[in-house]
Amino acid sequence: MDFNFTDEQAMLRDNLARYLQKTYDFDRRKAIVASGEGYAKDVWRHFAELGLLALPFPEAAGGLGGSIVDVVAVAELLGEYLVVEPYGPAVMTAANALARTDADAGGLLAQVIAGDRLVAFAHEEGKGLADPSLVALKAAKADAGYRLDGEKRYVLGGAQADRLVVTARIAGAPGDAGGLALLLVDPAQAGVTLRPFQTVDGRAAAHVRLDGVVLPADALLSADAGAVIDAVIRDATIALCAEAVGAMGALLARTADYAATRKQFGVPIGSFQAVAHRLADMKIAYTKARATLLYITAQAEAGRATPRDLSILKGQAGQLGIAIAEAAVQTHGGVGMTDELAIGHYLKRVLAADAMFGTSEYHFRVLGQAATPAKTVTPQEGDLP
Amino acid sequence: MDFNFTDEQAMLRDNLARYLQKTYDFDRRKAIVASGEGYAKDVWRHFAELGLLALPFPEAAGGLGGSIVDVVAVAELLGEYLVVEPYGPAVMTAANALARTDADAGGLLAQVIAGDRLVAFAHEEGKGLADPSLVALKAAKADAGYRLDGEKRYVLGGAQADRLVVTARIAGAPGDAGGLALLLVDPAQAGVTLRPFQTVDGRAAAHVRLDGVVLPADALLSADAGAVIDAVIRDATIALCAEAVGAMGALLARTADYAATRKQFGVPIGSFQAVAHRLADMKIAYTKARATLLYITAQAEAGRATPRDLSILKGQAGQLGIAIAEAAVQTHGGVGMTDELAIGHYLKRVLAADAMFGTSEYHFRVLGQAATPAKTVTPQEGDLP
Amino acid sequence: MDIDLDPELEAFRSEVAAFLDTAPTAAIREAGRKTTSVFAPFDEAMAWHKILHRKGWAAPAWPAEYGGTGWSVAQRYVFAEEYRKRDLPPLLPNSLKMVGPLLIDLGTDAQKRKYLPGILAGEDYWTQGYSEPNAGSDLASLSCSAVADGDDYIINGSKIWTTLAYRANRMFMLVRTDKAAKKQEGITFLLLDRVDYPGMTIRPIIGLDGFPEQCEVFFDNVRVPQSGRVGAENDGWSVAKHLLKHERGGSAQSPTLRRYLELVREAAFATPSPFGGVLAHDAVFQRDIGALEADIESYQHFEKLSISGHAIGRDAAFPSMNKIMSSELSQRVSVMMRRVAGLEAFSLQLDALQVGANVEPFGSQLDLMAMPYYLNSRATTIYAGTNEVQRDLVARTLVSRR
């Protein structure tokens, strides 16, 4: 058992960290957020150059054939530096779906990998769609192709994307595991209405209405997409949790620094046991979350990550992340409440990470819904003589 | 609005407190528990002399016509002194049921009030029967009377009682609010099997099997006992919560004393902020619980206590009581873990109080099961222009 | 114990209800629905203050001779209940609940005559200048200085967390007048007639919720008259501490908590659960909101007992316990709001939150307010003495520390 990053992964992390440290300080991030675009072209270009955009995709598709551990190695840093660029939404979900459906779509994936085009994943339908089987947006057979009707919400990078990868119901009713399709939609197409907005955590997003959007047959990426959607969400969930864990690490480090230097009553506030114990709890929470991230990612790399593992990871990342971030704000006091310090932005980031793909509440409950245990339940004769 | 005890109530409390302080120290209590009888005759006799056994009953029945506030004034002290005598089970439930059904039963209530005989309430059927409608024990019409079959569990004072007041189902199925009866059973009668035991919190109890127990017609106290059972449980719940609040007050006082005097690292442990803040939380919890007890008891006296109020009181007493007691054990450290100190016995007492008549978990959930609010839910036009 | 229903009180309730149903303008009602902080939208809160003043109801807690209502504490609680039921915006607290009562107790006759009418009428808004960048929980270490010069003081330094200073026209503040004295002993309490004295600069600070509620105020040789001093020079600490007593009794925050919980519950009836049905029927939601409801009710009982004159309100720990309970309950309510709103809480809708904005929000009212309320409420355990400091104070009533 080895849960350490390989030398290659460590080198990739070093390169990325050096770049972010130099180029992506908090002021730069603020400027990118203020632009309303949700990303900076030069940053995205550099990500392409570093190979981040190619990382998770098979070499046959122009990718680097990286593993989920490679992705986690990168995503932790994206979380640590509060990167708003849509690595998760564009690469780990939308492009991932393209790659997993083997759809060439006019070389779209290659263009995404090159950083020339952006794609977005239109899946969420409101209130946090934890279970893909609940997708309701309808894709009806129409002429030679399909007709989409419905709404997708919280499409991250939706207004910036050249194409939307849309999950839709081609058969059955919400709640059915089958009947799901993936389709490619040009947002400029008739019937597509975008309402762009910014998320609380500084991302560009859009609500997307699809009213009688007629698509040609080749817009269909997969007519039986359940397994692909599950795999995409699994990968995206792990990457998102890695971002959250990266954010937690930054929160812990910044808060410990602050407690060591901020003085009240003539001593660093870390001298007060209430503050010290809160810091200890933050470290314990971070340690747990990171152990779970590394362990379950290794399981995923070995092809052994179960839905149960994913629920454990997502649940823990959400709950521990929020606990750490709230503790960080409280420890920082007044300045922690301002938009000027990164602390509150980390809080918003971990909140958003919890809200995507099922909250910790959701996943804990799923974990609790175990089937009847194999072992018989009633005490046997002689068990307690 | 006045939530203070009257002068009469204060005097009763003074008398009882003086008696308990003199007669009922922790060693005496230990000896009573060790006797296995669950009570001391002299203590019970004195309770009778003080009027405690007559307190809640109408003057017509030989009682003092006291209110629920009078009972709370007494029960707080019983909790504070960890009194194991079955005031709640015998007086507030079993005798209360006799009084509320106007059953003379050969002058039984008068004998209970005089302290000459004991009664017990056989109601619980296992795992904490929160809702009386779940009573399953069957009372079938047989000859001129009734035939009982089933089991009652955790009958407090059951093995000491001269008569058992039994809740039974005379019609319908568990879950039906109607069809409940109250019957009087002589534990010496054929078909009644008692398995006496001691509870974790030092009370004498018994599991009671009733196998084909044939009763004469006059054993029936009420054939439509739902409302009486509800009233009895309401009164007993308030008294039990008052005991719990009394125990909480004792835990807070003893723990604060200990933290002020126990030295480690050359200073009282209360000097450590972690200990100080835990004490603060204990005080806040006690203050909340006591405010709720006094407020809701006043509502009950005015005939305005709703089932919702009872759930609030029982839920808060249970949750806050356990929190205080666990904090008290932790603050006392090793000695808090011993049978020799009262602290752990208070913990067991508040745990038992939570487990009776529905735990805090149960009552909080009942509170959450509110009906659709009267106000319409969907935002109205113009609400958010 | 006795809390019989009081028919007079119910008649009073009807009178209050009738007024509150009709007096507020549409904008004031909207501001109430868009209040996601202890501080309601400024313009509407001040407009509503003026309307209440005309009715004579702006300052129920003030003594009648200074313009208070003369209501009993029970009447004040009823007023608060009816007020919250209608989601009306709270009046801004700095003037009415802080500097006003302070002046009534400790101001000179001239100060009372000069300032109280404007406070009562809602003509003036006072910002509070206590904290400094290096004096937060440790307020007594403040260093913003005032040096006497003739009839004036010359102020240098800065103040932070001066709520809505850029909307204020007056300011009350603590300054250091004796640097040689021990921490608490060289502090003076000052009233400033203006916030635009030469040398004063106000910088709004954007909060986590995106709103510029807080400010920093810089003083560069600002000359103010000594007549604004409350109490003696170097006795400002005891003046500031006196303010605390106004936090005791008479406050009624439980109606707000109850109302917010009701909003959460209502929204849960319109929110699907990922496990089927609506959230309001979900067992986990029911347990969690039930537990919170019970705790809010206990807080209400605590408030009502203190209002009734019960000894619980005279406990030395009362103000700190009150602050801890109310702040932590409001945070818990805000978490429930966020939970019900779910992902829909994550769109930044600063425009739609403006009163009178012609911007359609993306979702429900709860979706709109959940995140700013949650974020803003993180401050409740920090301001007015962090909850860590409050717990120290509660513990001191049980065990004296070194």
Place this chain on the structure above:
Amino acid sequence: MDIDLDPELEAFRSEVAAFLDTAPTAAIREAGRKTTSVFAPFDEAMAWHKILHRKGWAAPAWPAEYGGTGWSVAQRYVFAEEYRKRDLPPLLPNSLKMVGPLLIDLGTDAQKRKYLPGILAGEDYWTQGYSEPNAGSDLASLSCSAVADGDDYIINGSKIWTTLAYRANRMFMLVRTDKAAKKQEGITFLLLDRVDYPGMTIRPIIGLDGFPEQCEVFFDNVRVPQSGRVGAENDGWSVAKHLLKHERGGSAQSPTLRRYLELVREAAFATPSPFGGVLAHDAVFQRDIGALEADIESYQHFEKLSISGHAIGRDAAFPSMNKIMSSELSQRVSVMMRRVAGLEAFSLQLDALQVGANVEPFGSQLDLMAMPYYLNSRATTIYAGTNEVQRDLVARTLVSRR
């Protein structure tokens, strides 16, 4: 990162399983099911120790040359997992996990020859004499004194929380040998060959669970040979601290937590919910047990990473974090047990909990063990350094305190 399945490991698992399925007696199995403490029933734990010793498996964590198994850490984890699956009683920790490893590292050759075989074979049980009535969290303030006299020490004072001292035949302890020195500097670490030296008195202490697990030991001019000293005189503090390092890595407490959670879950399938159906299908129970399960899994990941040699296990805060996590998780599991058992947990069944007792319990196995386990586990956050002390230590790795 790489955690491919290891076929050799799976073969090892089968070997372990086969042995554990057949070797324990019925009484040992019963003792396992009736274990409601870190300390299993004494007689059966010692009998089981001897059986494991005959197989060579009594001390997997010991170096092979001293009788350890020579297993990899992964093998040790597998062993722990299979062990727990069968509800076998843990071996008593004082000898195997404390004094044994200490002697291996710091004992003289004579001490090793004299004591290690008896420890390994399960012939001896050592009680630990650290705490005193006035030296708990502040262990360094201990006052039980040893005064040199010829080749002996004369001990006076007392020790408390000496687990199962009345069943022990040996004792290791800390004594004060220099009253003039600074707190930590005058302490010496001693081994006692017997616990029935003239002048020694042992008083069992009944715990909250009703069992006499702890003891107090009094020393009245007790003469013991100096040859039992480990390390130098007055250097006992560093000897005692050395013990800490054996808590790092290699421990595997998550299998026990997982097994207890499984017991809770199984029982929930046989427990009615007051809201209908069985508790296992109740949404609130599912959420709560799911949250606990996730946290136990995280602890398991933390353990496995440390076992694998990941840097997480070398963090200076590792031992304290490990202690905090495992103790608080075991308390949470015990609360879930109590919750599932409900009122049925409240019958005192000390007789039925005795191994070999011919007493029918009132309810299920979980009903029987829930309350004693809950009560006993309250001590886990107190002993071996309270969790307050542990949190201080964790915080020190982040911020240095005054």
